[in-house]
Structure formats: structure tokens, C-alpha cells
Amino acid sequence: MRALIALAAITAIAGCVAAVPIDRPSDYTAPSKLSSCRVDLPQDWKDQLSRNKTEAGSHEQVTIVGANENAATTLVKTTRNRATELVLRDSKKRQQVMAVQDDAQLFGVEFDGRWVTFSTSPSPSDRTTTTYAWDSRNDGAPVRIGDSGAVVHNGKAAWSDSSGVHVYDLTKKKDRVVGQGKEPVFLGDAVMWLQDGRFRAEAALPEQLKNAKPAESAASDGRTVVWTEGDALRGWREGWTEPRELAEIKTLPRTEGILFPRVSGDFVSWQSESSYVTDIRSGATMHTTEGAYWLEVHGGALTQQGRRITAAAPLSALSALSRC
Template identity: 80%
Template structure:
């Protein structure tokens, strides 16, 4: 099977460039290129995912794209009959957030337990991005907040464009630019971002991050920040005396490197032609080498995407990955 490069989804946004994942073929599986500790997918992970499966019809695709802290509330993207719909599922309650018609693209969904942010483009050829926020406590329509994909935490959204890094108070509908840079993430209630290969912030950057040299991929769950640095995935959280190497890959010609990290609690999911999940406690990583599917962490959930199947399992119910 010809490998597809995830960075093919590139959006030019008001002077900056943002990358987002594209769908891979349903039968796509790549060999592992891990250079660090690799373990098999635990049986209890398989069991938990199999109990929380959504079967898709032959002409539809269903993906769990976000979840709250206990995975009891999820956001699901469904494509059928040339319509893509984003729906909130909350303990049996179903609430539509938005639907786009025909070739409209809907991506970059983030959720802090109340607020949802997401982006749309008119079609694959038109990369004009519109980003929305939606309050799950009110039955209102999504509100446009910007033109670049956002992250959200505790009622605030952050994104970057040609003006710099924005922090937007969703309840007050108040936007401010906090400095030049890109790829903002929340660490606690503060925002840090990338500028000239370094972490920046409104105030002082935590001393343990001052000498880090992050690449273009960075993520945070509000407690732990992770980033790519060459062929390494690195991370830091309060209480650690210094950043740690979490996982590494062997360099490959024309490879995509480590991309699209996501972190929740002690788990980090990331991609390098296929998907990986790293347990920060043991330093072990599992690679999705069977069944032609991939795994990601979203909020408090481990989510599975694959051929006509979507699943989500609470991270709190999963065993730790064993150290090598």
C-alpha cells in the first residue's frame, strides 16, 4: 500500500501555515520505526475498546474526535451522503453542533468539558479556514472566533495568525494578542507558544523549558506539555526536574518524523506514518500494527479509528504499559 503523508493537509492561514491530519486509507498500516521501548497492545485495551464500539454503514464514516475528562461525553464526526456532521453525545443525549455539505471539511475539534472549538474549510482545494466556538451548556449556534485552528482550556481559546498569538475569553467574547509566535498551548491557565525555536510566554517560561528547542509539533493537556525535538518526543510537567525523552524513532528518508502529538494524563498519542501511544510512567510505547486502525487520546478517552468502526474507552480504565 502506498504510504500517504499526513502533512499533506496544509492550510495557509493569514500568513502562517498550520498542518492538520488527513484521513489515511482504511487498510493502511505502516511498520514501526520506534527506536525506544516497544510493547504490544494490552488485551484489556482491546476489550475496553470492543465494548464501546460504533459500527458504521458501508457508505458512512464515524470518528470520535473529542471527549471530556471521564470520556462520558464525546464529540463524534459522521460523514454520510456527502454531509459531515459534528454531534455531541452526552450519556445518551445527542446534540448536533454543525453540519457541512458536500465537500466541506470539518476538523481540529477540541473540547474542555463545556466549550467546543473546531474549524471548517469549503472543500479540499480551498484552504480558507473558519474557526468556531460552541457552548455545550446552551442550545445556540456556533460562533465564529477566528481564521486559524484553536486549542481550548477552562473557557479560553488560543490560536495564532499573522497578528500573533491570540487568547480569547469565550464567555466574555474578548480577544487579546499576547505576543508574536505560533502553536500556542495551555499550561495551567497560562499560555505558552513557539517563537524562533524556543518556548515563550507572557511572563516567565518555566525554567525547565527555557533551554528546550522544540520543533513545530507541540501539545498540552493543561498539566503536561509535549513536543517534538528532532527524532524525539519530549515532555515536561510540574514536579519534573527537567524535560524527559518520551519516545524516539529511527530517521527515514522522506519520512514524516513525529507529528500530531496529543497528551492526556499519563498517555501521549502521536503519528509517524501510523499511530503510537506512549505511557510516560514506564517509557513504553505501543504501535498499532494489527487490524488496520490507529489510536489517539482525546480528553479522557482513548479513541480508535478504522474500517467502518469507531471506539472510545476511558483512559482511567486502561492498564499501564509495561516497561521493557
């Protein structure tokens, strides 16, 4: 078992900090800001989340931050008395990935079903970032790969820093810089990124994305890429003749736009003061005020956080959201 890593033991080199969801109280839910199609939380979603929930203790916070494609294996971040542990678990075993002394030191966790990438900082007040990769098959110690939060897909990690956009082969342990920009995402095994309000790519950029004008946020599950454009969430996947508008929020009153999109299969989760889930197929979006849910998609799971309850329901078990 790996020992708890003390603050002084974390070697950190100056770099860019990955965007992480805003830390709001778990019982906070803002009014809906949708101007596009809105539907209620389906009953079968409630049932699935209820069947797959974990109750935290009074001095404990448990958050599911990753899952494999069928949600049978999950990455769980557990904080007890501020000390935080990142654990990979399934029905048969648990594997400790990393432990730190304060919850704010561990962030930016991603999982592709085998490889885990995550970032740490020396202390809550010092956000200098060190990013690690960990191979769940070998269960060895995490290996430092860079100084900025990464995304991971099929054994490759990508991130951006002052040197440019990096693509790191986790098996071969080889890093290369493929261009200048930020917010890299994988589409298939190819890497795209944002530069000057446009998508760029190492290989040929799909024709349908050449006129896209992404703002600050983009995400992909390898098949579908989503991004923010003004007050809208837009997306594209292979086979579509053009990008589609997936959701839109009201222009006024507004204190923040669409943030932190995550896509998995036919579902996109995102935030705008509270959490939303959009169904790509119907164009409907779910925003709930029930039980102060915070919902996100991770791999093959819809995850819930709120009121000392955490849950991960398989996306494959959820009904489609109805069209308006």
C-alpha cells in the first residue's frame, strides 16, 4: 500500500492549472438558465442512481470522478478530515492510486478504462501543478508526465502548456509537441485543440469543423466533440453533415456561461451555476432541483453528488430524454 504523500514530498514545477469544476456546496442548485428544450429528471434515472448509491459518513466526502465504459469500475475520491485518497474500485478489489493531505491538492482526474491521469498541487494555496499517469494493470506508483492537467484516450495523454500542445504515449513513455494552442481533445486517435477561436489539428481537420468558433471549453469522448460557442453548446460527430446546437442558455440575466462540458456516448453534462445533462439524440436537456443533484458523465457512468450521497448509474441503463 502506498503511504500518504506529504506536502513536502510532492515535487511541483510551474505550469498551467487545468480547469476544474467550481467547488460549490453540495446542497446548492440554481434556477434553470435554459432557453432550449428542458425536461424533468426521468424516473428510471432516479431509480438507477438510487440502486447504485453510496452514503458517506458525517465527516466524509465521496465523489466519483471516473468510470470505465460500462461503469463497472469507478474512480472514487474520498476525503476524511481533509486527507484525500483516490481509489480505483470494482466488485472484486480496490487499488489506491494516490493519497494527499488536502482535498484541494488532487484534481483533474481522467480515466480511459486502463490509464488514469490526474494532477496535484503542493498545497491549497499553491496551485502549481504536477500531472501524473497511473496504469491500473500494473498497479505501480504513479509516474509524473507533465506540469498541466491532461486528457487521456486509448493510452495517450494530451495537455497544453507554454511549450505547446503535448501528446504523450503512456506505453512508450514518449512526449511530443504537435502545435500551439490549448484545450486539446481526442477525436478518434487524432488530437485537436483550440487556437485563436478555431479548431486546429495535427492531421487534417474534419471539413465540418473548419468554420466552428469554439470559445473556452471543448471536450470529446473520442467519437463526439462538443464545445461552447456564445450562449450555446454545440457538437459534431462523424457522419453528421454539420455541427448541431445541443443546448442554449438565456442571455440575461447571466452570471456565468456554459462551463466544463463532458461528453460520453449520447449524453453531455455541463455546468452553468448548477448541473445539466443534454441528450444529443433528442436535443433535450435535464436540469433538476430535486435533492440538490449534481450530475456529470464520466466514461460509461452518470454520476451524482450531493447531500452525503454519491452514485454512478450505467449510461446504457438510462432512457433517452424525450423531445419537447
